[in-house]
Amino acid sequence: MKYREGEPIRDTKAPEGPIEERWEKRKFAARLVNPANKRKLSVIVVGTGLAGGSAAATLGELGYQVTSFCYQDSPRRAHSIAAQGGINAAKNYRGDGDSIYRLFYDTVKGGDFRARESNVYRLAQVSVNIIDQAVAQGVPFAREYGGLLDTRSFGGAQVSRTFYARGQTGQQLLLGAYQALERQIAAGTVTMHARHEMLELIVSDGRARGVVVRDMVTGEIESHLADAVVLATGGYGNVFFLSTNAKGCNTTAIWRAHRKGALFANPCYTQIHPTCIPVSGEYQSKLTLMSESLRNDGRVWVPLRKGDTRPPAAIPDDERDYYLERIYPAFGNLVPRDIASRAAKNVCDEGRGVGPGGLGVYLDFADAITRLGREAVEEKYGNLFEMYERITGEDPYAQPMRIYPAVHYTMGGLWVDYDLQSTVPGLFVVGEANFSDHGANRLGASALMQGLADGYFVLPATIGDYLADARDFGPVNEVSVAEAEIAVRDRIHRLLSVDGDRTADSYHRELGKLMWDYCGMERTEASLTKALERIPELREEFWRKVKVSGTNEELNQALERAGRVADFFDLAELMCLDALHRTESCGGHFRAESQDADGEALRDDEHFAYVAAWEHAPEGPVLHREDLAYEYVTMSQRSYK
Amino acid sequence: MNLTLKIWRQHSPDEPGQMVKYHVKDVSPDMSFLEMLDVLNEGLILAGDDPVAFDHDCREGICGMCGMVINGVAHGEQKATTTCQLHMRHFKDGDVVTIEPWRAAPFPVIKDLVVDRSAFDRIIQAGGFVSVPAGAAPDAHAVPVPKGDADDAFDAATCIGCGACVAACPNGSASLFTGAKITHLGSLPQGRPERASRAKTMVEQMDLEGFGGCTNTGECTAVCPKGISLDVIARMNADFLKASR
Missing domain, CATH: 3.50.50.60 (FAD/NAD(P)-binding domain)
Structure with a gap:
């Protein structure tokens, strides 16, 4: 693109x-x-x-x-x-x-x-x-x-x-x-x-x-x-x-x-939130957040050594790695979200993750329960603990929560x-x-x-x-209204008339996986280039093979979803293009090519201290830069150590 | 596990509905109830059939949009749980599960399991607010609120407006919902100036919408996913009586 x-x-x-x-x-x-x-x-x-x-x-x-x-x-x-x-x-x-x-x-x-x-x-x-x-x-x-x-x-x-x-x-x-x-x-x-x-x-x-x-x-x-x-x-x-x-x-x-x-x-x-309940299976329809406030009292850890499959209670304190407290002593478990998420990914990539597939870290309240008493913890976080129990079937008062980063905010x-x-x-x-x-x-x-x-x-x-x-302002131009309505009707008609053999949800799932793998917590030139190849192919297939049942003139949730997925394809492409053009790392955008010796995001203020504002144009996106000037806060490498 | 589902199908408000039987295979115990229905619907769409319409959004038990009567119980048998938070580990292989919409005259069926709950919005319109336009507020610490009052207010304010209370009530009463809002706002100093008028107009609106009266059967609080207590109804009645004198 x-x-x-x-x-x-x-x-x-x-x-x-x-x-x-x-x-x-x-x-x-x-x-x-x-x-x-x-x-x-x-x-x-x-x-x-x-x-x-x-x-x-x-x-x-x-x-x-x-x-x-x-x-x-x-x-x-x-x-x-x-x-x-x-x-x-x-x-x-x-x-x-x-x-x-x-x-x-x-x-x-x-x-x-x-x-x-x-x-x-x-x-x-x-x-x-x-x-x-x-x-x-x-x-x-x-x-x-x-x-x-x-x-x-x-x-x-x-x-x-x-x-x-x-x-x-x-x-x-x-x-x-x-x-x-x-x-x-x-x-x-x-x-x-x-x-x-x-x-x-x-x-x-x-x-x-x-x-x-x-x-x-x-x-x-x-x-x-x-x-x-x-x-x-x-x-x-x-x-x-x-x-x-x-x-x-x-x-x-x-x-x-x-x-x-x-x-x-x-x-x-994109913000990847560090404390979400991990994925449990292929049918998963959404992810649930466990509030960041839990990091006030919960301690994040993984086993010190790789492939340690003992239950958490059987792992003694000196064989645990409270990695946020270790790497970021000043902020500890309360480092910003992007940093906590990447740290979790790193320990899981090292093979020290816990739970199914090794894609999880512990968020442990044992110390807080000892210090404050169960009642105080319940008062502060009761509904979150309950929500966790409903979803996982595990009791977080008795054993640590398992958490993993998930997409949360844009x-x-x-x-x-x-x-x-x-x-x-x-x-x-x-x-x-x-x-x-x-x-x-x-x-x-x-x-x-x-x-x-x-x-x-x-x-x-x-x-x-x-x-x-x-x-x-004058009256609204009737032609512009008619054109907008026709565009909507055409798109709905198109979606309903494909009559293929795959549901909109199955395309959405595939697009989502592609975005997570190639434009997720860590992005590289190669991954983004790959995504920019795959997205148009998948979109083309979507418009050829999607199956939307029913008609427009009724409550039709299949049609609602298909319309949304169609727009997600176009947006995904622009996201990858933006991520590819911004060769620096900053905040939630981590380009593996741009990191310091400790693996932290390395900004490039000389070339990228701007807002990238994209214009839609038939021949391809047009980039307008809005330079960011800092008169009050001195730009520096963020440090939470 | 494999399950047999009997689901209420009704194409539109004016057409008659009926229970229709479906079979779902390989249901994982870690699935949520709605994910199990997603799997059913994917199959129905591919077969060119109409998928089962049901309301849902946040799928984390807080938006109040989902809700169905599962085996005769609003949101299913699991205590203090919305339908989206109900997981299949509470079912077993071979179970027959009946799934119906909320049934109450003020909640007409729109399609399948989707009902119209706009009556709840109109009850709030009748007085479920504090009249304070943006920008008119004094400093937040100007009026200290005793912790007990704040906690009582919160316990009532946690209502998610799902409508399970109405579906469970033999009278189709919305007293738990209405009482929760009256209690929430009436417990706080900020809500007191309008306390009497609020109780009166909200209760009148509830009656106008066609909800039944409360006869203290307690079915509402038993199914309430947020565990709202019957106390809120007592308080609603007290406030209403005071306002009507």
Whole structure:
């Protein structure tokens, strides 16, 4: 796959001046829309997770006419609900030296110096408002006996700034956003369409003006128009088939927008989470995360010697290798995710892995249970231990958990400017669907923070500036609507008429394995070249041999899946191309050719300190570079030793 | 292991449904219940048949989207477990397993095992929130919350809205679901200003949707994957009575 270089991106719209004043400046400069006019302006929000749910609710509160879509049967199901561990905020309630600047610094460093300073600083600033908002909504965060909020530590940080609600923080925050959204639905400011999937973006006279959706119950193809469109459709980790994402998570909304002109930034930045329950068989349909918070009290180890098949209890302490504590004494078990994942892979590659196939390491709570008592451990992690027991049939109070890295989050996504607007005017992208704040590696408990920052605070402040001109947008061009609808109908018709002999899931599984093997935790020029050969072959076969039963005019889950897999093929190709072109290692992107003497990721700041934003073009992708400048944090080799 | 499945098939809301028998072979004990159905469906698709429609998403027991009545029990016999977290190690070779959708008038069947639970969203719309627009919140530490109250709120807030309580209730009551939200928000100082009005409007909406009344049979809490206690219903009734006086 060939690509060519396009014009670099020079303006991200971040204001100049001291970093702590930029967000205030931007908010002040943004034009306002008076309340009477807001009622005449309409916004479509696709997706109802933390970012989309909070955005739709807040825009509704402000008085816009909002139309919201989700593919699930209720907005409360979006996959933010599964986030376990917590949400970061620079409250410094502990007095342990935390500050907005430190959260900013940790996030830039944790992202391996591939995120924008202005965006990250704003995120850290807004983080404190999120906790206030969530508490006011009735989110039942963990509290201490004095009635104040409890916090814990997460990877990549040496302060305790993670607020949590047992192991169900995402659920509680999402229910807060969902309830705010339902309140607006009742108030009539938001119209909700559940069981609707966005299949195309409508671009009219250069502006995003609507979406084409499929009613997943009746199959009806509908166009919805608005003055602006917000995509909050999450990440694309399911390109790997097995991931911690929900089964329905997909790339279709952002991929369709990409095809309509939105640049796709850093697609190769994938986060492999170190603590997931290992794969148990060929039929496996998804992977389950065990929260990073467990690394606060769990100790990670493997047997010291290769091929040691004794049960864990029979291995004495001096024949165990607590390898994270050994290699990274300063951060120990709380090193960032990318580092912990690669370390696990390394010990398994050495033949010291445990469990079936040797693809696992122990996460041991024996010391914590002795130190804190079983009850305290249960209080903190009870639901996670229970979940582990349900899936594996093993009791983690009695024997260590077995864990292995799995695809969890995608830092890449649609390119957005400081206002969260993509390169298609009027198309805004929030939450995991955009690329903006985590660089090449996201720190734990920062996804919830970013989703809610975007939805409650950033987008509502910036979108008004765009909508202030809505009077001049004019009517939506009917041809652009008709074309988008025809494209959707054609694709559905094509999928239904192949009538081959393999299911969409079987192709998805094969694509996922290929991506895991060749574009997973470790990437090489050879593996990526191989993937770029295989993906088009497999895609060609898919379009020739896929079997989709039933018709469009009914609830048809086979058809839904096939459409998503088709888009995953195209995305996979761009991911591999991006990974191939970035010959350095950084964060979650590890190129085996670029490592230091200790096997750590070796960045190449001279050549790669930029955001790779890809444009879709018929003759092949076009690369636009956005140079990253660091005025506040000095770029350095990350060290967690 | 090999299993015989008897599954409720219903093509659309208006057509009659029936139990249809299927055989699945070589089921691994490590499979989840939904993975076993995935295997069945892969076979049905290749045979050109209509796969069994069922709702599911996170498959880790938290989104609340999956749910089926397995051998007469909502989410199956395993305690405090959603259908997606139920694993085949709890079945044995030769078992006959019946699989049906939630059955309650306010949850009409859309197709096969998929039902419409939007009535739950409308109950939340009727008052299941704290009226606080974004940006209006005081500092999170402005009001300390006793740990016991926060824990009670959490225990109720853990409800995943799956609807098993309704499916299990002989009256088709949504009292556990509604009571859980009323208890969650009413236990916290932030939710108290609207406590009375919330209880009133949510209960009225529940009745309006056609859910039955509670007669304390306790079937709901027995199948609840999050173990929500019957106490929430007592609290709902108390709050409702107070609000109605």
